[in-house]
Amino acid sequence: MKICDLCEAQSKKSRNGKPHEHLVKIDAPRLFAGKKPRGFEEQDYQCQACNAKFTQSTDKNDLAWTLWRG
Numbered sequence: 001m002k003i004c005d006l007c008e009a010q011s012k013k014s015r016n017g018k019p020h021e022h023l024v025k026i027d028a029p030r031l032f033a034g035k036k037p038r039g040f041e042e043q044d045y046q047c048q049a050c051n052a053k054f055t056q057s058t059d060k061n062d063l064a065w066t067l068w069r070g
Contacts, residue, residue, distance in 0.1 A: 003067070004050040011067040015058070022049040032059070 006020040023045040030042045040059035046052070053068045 002050065003052045003069075004047065007047050007050060007052040007054075007067065010054065011065055013065050015064040017064060019045055019054075019056070020047075022047045023054065024048060026053075 004022070006022060010017070010020050010023065025043060026046045027044045031039065032041070033039045040057060040062075042055055042057045042059075045054045045056065047054075055066045055068070057064065057066070
């Protein structure tokens with residue numbers, strides 16, 4: 001299935017970018033602890049319009065929004 005325009009735009013958002021209206025959380029957040037302030041969190045989302053899956057990460061070394069293709 002083709003990825004919707006909202007998901008294409010979502011994949012380019014920065015850390016402050018909020019999920020678009022069709023993205024819903026599909027799992028509990030994953031918390032990664034480390035020495036303060038190095039901990040971070042990941043959350044998975046799925047689009048209800050095109051079924052695209054994303055991971056949002058607060059880790060400064062990761063992409064803020066990762067679109068999983070395949």
